[in-house]
Amino acid sequence: MTEIDIKKKRLEALVKELSGIRGRHTELVSVYIPAGFNLAKVVEQIKQEQSTAQNIKSKTVRKNVMAALEKILQHLKLYKQTPANGLVIFCGNVSEKEGVSDIELWSTEPPEPVKVRLYRCDQIFVLDPLKDMVREKEIYGLIVLDKSEADIGLLKGKKVQSLKHMESIVPGKTKKGGWSQARYARIREGLLNDFLKKVGEVASAQFKDLRDLKGIIIGGPGPIKEEFTEGEFLHYEVKKKILGTVNTSYTGRPGLNETVERSEDIISQASVIRENKILERFFGEFAKDSGLAVYGLEEVTNALKEGNVEILLISEAFDWVRIKFKCPKCNTEIKKTLRKEDIREQKCEKCGASVEVFEEESLEDEILKFAENMGTSVELISTDTPKGEQLKELGGIAGILRYKVNNRI
Numbered sequence: 001m002t003e004i005d006i007k008k009k010r011l012e013a014l015v016k017e018l019s020g021i022r023g024r025h026t027e028l029v030s031v032y033i034p035a036g037f038n039l040a041k042v043v044e045q046i047k048q049e050q051s052t053a054q055n056i057k058s059k060t061v062r063k064n065v066m067a068a069l070e071k072i073l074q075h076l077k078l079y080k081q082t083p084a085n086g087l088v089i090f091c092g093n094v095s096e097k098e099g100v101s102d103i104e105l106w107s108t109e110p111p112e113p114v115k116v117r118l119y120r121c122d123q124i125f126v127l128d129p130l131k132d133m134v135r136e137k138e139i140y141g142l143i144v145l146d147k148s149e150a151d152i153g154l155l156k157g158k159k160v161q162s163l164k165h166m167e168s169i170v171p172g173k174t175k176k177g178g179w180s181q182a183r184y185a186r187i188r189e190g191l192l193n194d195f196l197k198k199v200g201e202v203a204s205a206q207f208k209d210l211r212d213l214k215g216i217i218i219g220g221p222g223p224i225k226e227e228f229t230e231g232e233f234l235h236y237e238v239k240k241k242i243l244g245t246v247n248t249s250y251t252g253r254p255g256l257n258e259t260v261e262r263s264e265d266i267i268s269q270a271s272v273i274r275e276n277k278i279l280e281r282f283f284g285e286f287a288k289d290s291g292l293a294v295y296g297l298e299e300v301t302n303a304l305k306e307g308n309v310e311i312l313l314i315s316e317a318f319d320w321v322r323i324k325f326k327c328p329k330c331n332t333e334i335k336k337t338l339r340k341e342d343i344r345e346q347k348c349e350k351c352g353a354s355v356e357v358f359e360e361e362s363l364e365d366e367i368l369k370f371a372e373n374m375g376t377s378v379e380l381i382s383t384d385t386p387k388g389e390q391l392k393e394l395g396g397i398a399g400i401l402r403y404k405v406n407n408r409i
């Protein structure tokens with residue numbers, strides 16, 4: 001995975017998390033700040049929204065919206081200017097209990113430039129612009145066929161693109177003319193085989209050199225798609241990429257669209273399988289105590305710097321940040337590296353007052369840079385599986401080493 005893949009996957013996880021949130025009232029705020037946009041203007045707008053929010057009738061909703069806007073303003077203070085690709089912030093009351101407030105904030109600097117400027121207060125978060133970004137670069141191959149026609153296409157993000165359309169001359173199953181049934185069946189079988197071969201050749205030529213092709217899905221209304229999938233019709237390199245088959249009612253262009261609609265599970269399953277393989281390898285080394293499994297921020301970072309990490313596993317829940325606090329009372333400044341979830345509890349070391357964060361830097365970007373420089377491959381691991389949860393427990397970061405280190409100092 002490249003850095004951009006990781007960012008996309010992370011964004012995907014965020015979108016998934018946020019789409020599950022529904023406000024009890026119109027109290028969830030989404031802010032999209034485009035790349036290059038003046039941050040001071042955004043601050044100004046949020047302040048205006050604050051004064052508008054004072055007119056909200058319900059006392060609870062008013063309180064929650066005001067609190068969310070205040071939190072957004074605080075968060076914006078962390079930035080001197082709009083980040084290179086823009087900034088997206090979500091904030092609001094996510095408590096499921098009426099009358100109870102739990103104002104949470106999420107913020108992301110997306111892997112691609114934000115193009116839309118948006119402020120909205122709603123019962124849900126506005127996620128469509130991010131969804132487009134997540135899907136855009138994933139490419140899947142599509143083949144839809146039955147005995148009479150075949151279509152080859154690509155799924156690029158959400159767009160389906162037709163590449164080739166082919167028609168066969170395979171006749172129906174019922175015999176025509178004066179041939180015996182057996183002979184008719186033989187001829188029909190031969191024609192079908194020729195057709196599948198042709199489809200395989202054309203599809204192989206289309207897909208073979210697509211470096212970013214994540215997988216191939218084969219659709220169609222009848223058993224021909226299975227025959228095609230199991231047979232030796234595709235080039236072996238291409239065949240390896242088949243993720244599965246789906247039943248469709250149609251062939252042709254509508255069949256391509258149908259295949260996409262029905263392959264959502266197959267596509268998400270594919271990444272789960274890949275993830276599981278890597279986790280199994282890591283926990284295998286871990287259990288054997290082979291010395292090839294490392295975990296925890298410090299140990300992994302050290303191994304990374306030495307260029308000794310073959311595969312870096314980062315949990316979706318990895319949230320280590322480097323932070324600068326300031327005490328509002330005695331002006332003491334503190335620098336710390338900690339989990340994001342622990343920020344709230346930080347107190348001034350001198351006077352015990354609650355502190356204000358004025359600089360926050362994710363360690364992930366830095367770690368990914370190390371990985372890239374050292375030729376380490378990186379996998380972002382979800383917390384959807386028990387092993388994924390375990391990785392989170394190990395500090396959210398782990399590595400499979402290239403070689404065993406005997407003398408640790």
Ligand SMILES: [Zn+2]
Binds near residue numbers: 328329331352
């Ligand atoms: Zn203090």
